[in-house]
Amino acid sequence: MIRDVDHINEFFISEFPQAPLRVESLGEMAATIRYPVDERALRPGGTVSGPVMFTAADCAMYAAILGHYGLIPLAVTTNLSINFLRKPSPDRDILAVCKLLKAGKALVVAEVDIFSEGSDAVVAHATGTYSIPPQDRR
Numbered sequence: 001m002i003r004d005v006d007h008i009n010e011f012f013i014s015e016f017p018q019a020p021l022r023v024e025s026l027g028e029m030a031a032t033i034r035y036p037v038d039e040r041a042l043r044p045g046g047t048v049s050g051p052v053m054f055t056a057a058d059c060a061m062y063a064a065i066l067g068h069y070g071l072i073p074l075a076v077t078t079n080l081s082i083n084f085l086r087k088p089s090p091d092r093d094i095l096a097v098c099k100l101l102k103a104g105k106a107l108v109v110a111e112v113d114i115f116s117e118g119s120d121a122v123v124a125h126a127t128g129t130y131s132i133p134p135q136d137r138r
Contacts, residue, residue: 002026002067011071012059021056023063029100031064034093034117041094048088048116048123053096057082057112057126060096064110065130068103072132078107080128088123089116106132 002008008023021035035041035056043049058077065075088094095115102109107129114124 002070008063008066011066012063015073016059019055019059021059024095026063026067029064029068029103030098031060031067032095032097033060033063034095035059036093037088037090042090046090048090048094050082050084053084053088053094053114053124054080054082054126056094056096056114057098057124057128060098060112061100061108061110061126061128061130064098064100065103065108065132068100068108069132074133075108075130076133078129078131080126082124082126084124086121086123088114089119092117092119094123104132108132 003026005023021033024032024034041048041052096112098110098112100110109129112126113122
């Protein structure tokens with residue numbers, strides 16, 4: 001288990017320098033990430049784009065997995081489904097809150113609620129599955 005947010009953020013910066021997101025918190029089978037919203041995150045019509053929210057969901061799952069298992073660079077998404085529920089705020093960061101529902105030897109199942117910072121209204125909900133590589137199975 002890794003509970004050091006800085007350690008996982010260093011990993012994200014090193015491995016995904018193109019992603020502006022940062023891990024805000026790690027918990028027992030849980031993680032929260034922040035995706036800064038600026039003009040690059042918006043789509044026509046002035047709302048946060050679907051790919052930004054999809055990335056936030058995927059990275060929140062990955063952060064929760066890293067927090068639970070330790071650094072497993074080759075853990076991969078095998079399925080991710082997202083429902084966009086309402087328009088997020090174009091001037092507030094996105095927060096993606098992940099909870100691991102099942103953390104097995106080979107597969108991890110998770111769900112993520114996505115919010116605009118400062119609001120309790122879920123703007124998107126995602127569920128996903130990650131595969132744990134054979135050499136990292138416990």
